Amino acid sequence: MPGDSPTIQLQHHFLIAMPGLEDPVFGKSLVYVCDHGSHGALGLIVNKPADVDLKTLLDKLDMPLQREDLMQSPVYMGGPVHTERGFVLHTAMPAASMTADDADHGPTYGATMRVTPDVEMTTSRDVLESLAEGKGPAQVLVCLGYSAWGAGQLESELAENAWLTVQADPRILFDVAPAARYDAALKLLGLEPWMLSSQSGRA
Structure with a gap:
């Protein structure tokens, strides 16, 4: 049963906003997830x-x-x-x-x-x-x-392809210029910004 599968654990991960996420706060954002569990998630936007x-x-x-x-x-x-x-x-x-x-x-x-x-x-x-x-x-x-998500909310957004996720690199938080952090996080996945439109809407 799908409901029996383990919950994805995203603490110490980056959430990378996909182009389709046009929210005025979260559009083109890079979020560092500080806490994530069955209760929900808490993170900080680190590139704005x-x-x-x-x-x-x-x-x-x-x-x-x-x-x-x-x-x-x-x-x-x-x-x-x-x-x-x-x-x-x-x-x-x-x-x-x-x-x-x-x-x-x-x-x-x-x-x-x-x-x-x-x-x-x-x-x-x-x-x-x-x-x-x-x-x-x-x-x-x-x-x-x-930034906060209630129980299951972030998982729903991931299922809708609103975010890419990757394990965080502290060097991006503390050593990379703010304007370059989004692209630097994409590079952890081997991606460039121009590739994202082709990824949108794909599971």
Whole structure:
């Protein structure tokens, strides 16, 4: 029976929007899936910068940024849910790199989801405070809002060929320019953007 087959597991995968997905939020988007199970899925759009950078955002929060490497970092539109809240994708904090202050509150922040041993997502304010103080994770990607699917919803969209999926490469998240991430994720599948129209509508 089809219903007895195991549920596809897409945590730490990219969702690559197909050309037929013309939604104003998700069209031409690359989504990093942080959590996926029978309850639904949660992800962040990682290739659509908002009209604010990290320095400006932290200035508004009265937390002047002291990380020189992040001064030009954009903030991203992570999705349509809770767009007033920050969601921070970041590399894991190795215990050896922590200062005494970091050690006071342990290896992770107040509200951190471990996606893989190397990638975490934090929603608590303390990660932003850490960045403002010149500390924090080595690499970060800050989003406003997130993307969510109810139970079975993402699977239905996959069946309708709305998305391609591929296991995520953290280098695309943290080392590739935002405008190049969509194409870089396609290359993980051996595809180029011009090939997608021929893939549309095929199972």
